[in-house]
Amino acid sequence: MAALGVVAYWRDRRDDPGVTTEVALLLTYLIGVLCVWSLPLAAALATGLTALLAGRERLHSFARHWLRPAEVRDGIVLAALVLMALPWMPDRPLWGPVLNPHTLVQLLALLLAVQALAHLSRRLLQARDAVTLSALASVFVSSTATIATPRCAGGGRRRRTRGAGRRRAATRR
Known part of the structure; x- marks a missing residue:
């Protein structure tokens, strides 16, 4: 999964590609693996990841312009x-x-x-x-x-x- 993320990042030719998609891919895989060990923890992490991805433009703007x-x-x-x-x-x-x-x-x-x-x-x-x-x-x-x-x-x-x-x-x- 990490190799897929690296290849996807390398193939993206935009000026500012970012790594949000690649990190989300890796975290989604790790959350899926975590489901075997602790389903409530995996569900909490999946909810947190979804919230972060939903608000990423606002968070990015806050980090760039305010902090x-x-x-x-x-x-x-x-x-x-x-x-x-x-x-x-x-x-x-x-x-x-x-x-x-x-x-x-x-x-x-x-x-x-x-x-x-x-x-x-x-x-x-x-x-x-x-x-x-x-x-x-x-x-x-x-x-x-x-x-x-x-x-x-x-x-x-x-x-x-x-x-x-x-x-x-x-x-x-």
Whole structure:
């Protein structure tokens, strides 16, 4: 199937042939092979591929006219982090109960995704709306970092229960 895609690309003599048809051919074949292993996953991938092919002109226009080359590169790095680095990280603490590489990479990917969305929203939205969305993203990021840290989350619970007695004593006076 890959050889057929290469031959079809080589025989196309247009100025800008693109590779959409060839990649769709290869992915369709791989989705067909995947049907033997997991039918729901194959159906989800087929639906995603169909949606991408249906909106390819809009996506192409968005990538050409709205995104800068650095933003495309950063998106590829984020996708590589999530799809390639995250599955390979061990999901067990290495140095004490706090440092879990899998959790750290998950948090890093989440923070980078929120930062990328805030950056794109700043470019695409009006200034007032972008500042509001950026502030909301900042609150989300800081609370996520606090919750993801095991000692901080447990410490917060302990402080709330200890503080409840103090609060009751303060209201009695």
